[in-house]
Amino acid sequence: MESDVDRWLKDLAVPFLKRVGIQPKQRILDFGCGPGFYTVPAARIVGKRGRVFALDKSAKVLRELEQRAKIESLSNIEILLTSGQLVIPLDDDSVNVCLLYDVIHSHYFTHQRRITILREIQRVLKSGGLLSFYPSHMNFDTSKELLESIGFECIGTMQATLLHYYSLKEDRILNFVSS
Numbered sequence: 534m535e536s537d538v539d540r541w542l543k544d545l546a547v548p549f550l551k552r553v554g555i556q557p558k559q560r561i562l563d564f565g566c567g568p569g570f571y572t573v574p575a576a577r578i579v580g581k582r583g584r585v586f587a588l589d590k591s592a593k594v595l596r597e598l599e600q601r602a603k604i605e606s607l608s609n610i611e612i613l614l615t616s617g618q619l620v621i622p623l624d625d626d627s628v629n630v631c632l633l634y635d636v637i638h639s640h641y642f643t644h645q646r647r648i649t650i651l652r653e654i655q656r657v658l659k660s661g662g663l664l665s666f667y668p669s670h671m672n673f674d675t676s677k678e679l680l681e682s683i684g685f686e687c688i689g690t691m692q693a694t695l696l697h698y699y700s701l702k703e704d705r706i707l708n709f710v711s712s
């Protein structure tokens with residue numbers, strides 16, 4: 534039987550990320566990318582002339598992602614293994630879209646560290662760039678207010694089927710633009 538991960542990667546992920554707003558030739562940062570369930574479809578959409586920066590502090594999940602990228606012959610994914618530091622090794626105003634899915638909840642981040650990483654994401658995003666945020670394990674309204682307090686402008690809520698922890702789920706994400 535087809536697993537949720539297979540179904541996600543085969544049929545659902547690309548339409549989901551196109552709906553988010555990812556387009557060919559863009560530069561994408563997938564912060565806390567995990568095994569690449571969003572990185573790989575983003576790389577398919579941006580194509581050879583785009584780039585996806587897959588950043589995570591876990592070498593194990595990044596190895597899984599590398600395997601997936603290899604199977605699909607995707608050469609436009611750049612792996613960024615970090616120590617968990619809150620400095621993103623990318624230039625100011627250098628990415629069109631940042632995916633921040635299921636990362637900054639209390640399992641990994643304190644309130645102060647959340648603020649630091651959101652400011653850092655703002656630094657690397659181009660003006661008018663998109664931050665797509667999945668507030669998994671977080672209060673939806675409080676998260677929205679936090680991002681707005683940093684200076685992100687909410688441009689919409691998106692209800693969708695998405696992949697969370699190897700399972701498909703109906704949930705909401707929030708999309709913001711960086712000013």
Ligand SMILES: C[S@@+](CC[C@H](N)C(=O)[O-])C[C@H]1O[C@@H](n2cnc3c(N)ncnc32)[C@H](O)[C@@H]1O
Nearest residue numbers: 565566567570589590591594617634635636641
């Ligand atoms: C629950 S997983 C989500 C993975 C992926 N975004 C998804 O939605 O499928 C959270 C990921 O964030 C990574 N992470 C947590 N804190 C981090 C930090 N400070 N820097 C880089 N990665 C981090 C973890 O290693 C883990 O792979």
